[in-house]
Amino acid sequence: xxxxxxxxxxxxxxxxxxxxxxxxxxxxxxxxxxxxxxxxxxxxxxxxxxxxxxxxxxxxxxxxxxxxxxxxxxxxxxxxxxxxxxxxxxxxxxxxxxxxxxxxxxxxxxxxxxxxxxxxxxxxxxxxxxxxxxxxxxx
Amino acid sequence: xxxxxxxxxxxxxxxxxxxxxxxxxxxxxxxxxxxxxxxxxxxxxxxxxxxxxxxxxxxxxxxxxxxxxxxxxxxxxxxxxxxxxxxxxxxxxxxxxxxxxxxxxxxxxxxxxxxxxxxxxxxxxxxxxxxxxxxxxxxxxxxxxxxxxxxxxxxxxxxxxxxxxxxxxxxxxxxxxxxxxxxxxxxxxxxxxxxxxxxxxxxxxxxxxxxxxxxxxxxxxxxxxxxxxxxxxxxxxxxxxxxxxxxxxxxxxxxxxxxxxxxxxxxxxxxxxxxxxxxxxxxxxxxxxxxxxxxxxxxxxxxxxxxxxxxxxxxxxxxxxxxxxxxxxxxxxxxxxxxxxxxxxxxxxxxxxxxxxxxxxxxxxxxxxxxxxxxxxxxxxxxxxxxxxxxxxxxxxxxxxxxxxx
Numbered sequence: 001x002x003x004x005x006x007x008x009x010x011x012x013x014x015x016x017x018x019x020x021x022x023x024x025x026x027x028x029x030x031x032x033x034x035x036x037x038x039x040x041x042x043x044x045x046x047x048x049x050x051x052x053x054x055x056x057x058x059x060x061x062x063x064x065x066x067x068x069x070x071x072x073x074x075x076x077x078x079x080x081x082x083x084x085x086x087x088x089x090x091x092x093x094x095x096x097x098x099x100x101x102x103x104x105x106x107x108x109x110x111x112x113x114x115x116x117x118x119x120x121x122x123x124x125x126x127x128x129x130x131x132x133x134x135x136x137x138x139x
Numbered sequence: 140x141x142x143x144x145x146x147x148x149x150x151x152x153x154x155x156x157x158x159x160x161x162x163x164x165x166x167x168x169x170x171x172x173x174x175x176x177x178x179x180x181x182x183x184x185x186x187x188x189x190x191x192x193x194x195x196x197x198x199x200x201x202x203x204x205x206x207x208x209x210x211x212x213x214x215x216x217x218x219x220x221x222x223x224x225x226x227x228x229x230x231x232x233x234x235x236x237x238x239x240x241x242x243x244x245x246x247x248x249x250x251x252x253x254x255x256x257x258x259x260x261x262x263x264x265x266x267x268x269x270x271x272x273x274x275x276x277x278x279x280x281x282x283x284x285x286x287x288x289x290x291x292x293x294x295x296x297x298x299x300x301x302x303x304x305x306x307x308x309x310x311x312x313x314x315x316x317x318x319x320x321x322x323x324x325x326x327x328x329x330x331x332x333x334x335x336x337x338x339x340x341x342x343x344x345x346x347x348x349x350x351x352x353x354x355x356x357x358x359x360x361x362x363x364x365x366x367x368x369x370x371x372x373x374x375x376x377x378x379x380x381x382x383x384x385x386x387x388x389x390x391x392x393x394x395x396x397x398x399x400x401x402x403x404x405x406x407x408x409x410x411x412x413x414x415x416x417x418x419x420x421x422x423x424x425x426x427x428x429x430x431x432x433x434x435x436x437x438x439x440x441x442x443x444x445x446x447x448x449x450x451x452x453x454x455x456x457x458x459x460x461x462x463x464x465x466x467x468x469x470x471x472x473x474x475x476x477x478x479x480x481x482x483x484x485x486x487x488x489x490x491x492x493x494x495x496x497x498x499x500x501x502x503x504x505x506x507x508x509x510x511x512x513x514x515x516x517x518x519x520x521x522x523x524x525x526x527x528x529x530x531x532x533x534x535x536x537x538x539x540x541x542x543x544x545x
Binding site for chain 1: 448449450452453456457467476486487488491523524525526527528529537542543
């Protein structure tokens, strides 16, 4: 299978690899996928409570090159957006940007899921900060 | 000698034609081009002579008589011919066939087709080492069983089945025994009498011969096996496989068999040493790596490993100047991880993390050294990228996590 140049670039130079403190109330963590399915993405966002702007985004992904590229791209796109704008990121935009073939569309769907899970985790923490802390941020 | 990239380490998929094989084939494209079935002129006689010489070479590799070799287009056709040919010939004796879950698709899908036509098929399980128990074979045989088809060496995990013992059970019970020996013949010693096999499939391009040619051994004595052909036409190959013979390919297959027979002992020793060097070079450096399949009952050149917490396709991308294959769903057309690994009870997450190295005739020690470095580097890099690896380092038991995708 031939990969697009953009997928190869993200695979070779993944952006924003790493982890944020999942106990931090300003951090939202999304963990989606399952090892049995061959894809697990952890995507984290750090939000400025004043401005609601995503100041930092990090990811770690177990999955194929397209899954790594999709989540790497997602973190790039998330930085500087508001939480509401983050939810507007659609998997189809990731497919287009990375030129993903049909068999790899699920990778982009997973990245969209990871964004939503991270945002929801952050939002839950604002409602129930203590509970979320105990849950440790696992989606 | 300078290392040439990319490195080919996928010898179970196919092998390059040995230059000596290619040289043997060369005259048969343009000079000796006759139809081996043309009985009335020089061109035909020469072609026929070449085919009969190749038949002797192929028979010689497996201790058969040349008359017991039927040339086909490859092992897939041989498997189809053996299984469907026996079913159609002997259906009045019984309607039961036995095979195993880890067989090649050419065998499994032939059996499935027969099931649709009313045959009953038993799919034997394998142990966690990938091996079939001869006792399971014995217990599965009924008075309706006409055929048992079990591969000699597995194409993914390289494990070698106890074919001789299984063959003994079949002989005792009067069941025809076919073995898909595509990965075995030419790679490990194969004697049709010692192994008690009645039918054996083999292929040219797995043994440094050309693609598009293979063979089927069909026993002529004790018992004499008769097959109904799946292709009708001019009645070539004693009526079992019609179609003008692929003389050039057959010459190549014959030469490949002759070379395999002569070089097997030294080649196996060399390839085995390379395989072990590769295995140790990886396992000594990287934790949480598992070898899939029996550790010693396997082809000398096969190494199938799972690298926990790293997905197979991404690992292939990280070592893209080395040609290997993966049991990961992402690398297959079906989007399912390897059914062979699943049959061994390898968890799906480890099936997604598997890599098959297939070493062969033209691999060098330098290539193995380079591969060890590349694999270890890619695994370490991908583990730094892996949320699973991070969780395990934090002491989280992955099996207890409630995954969102489940």
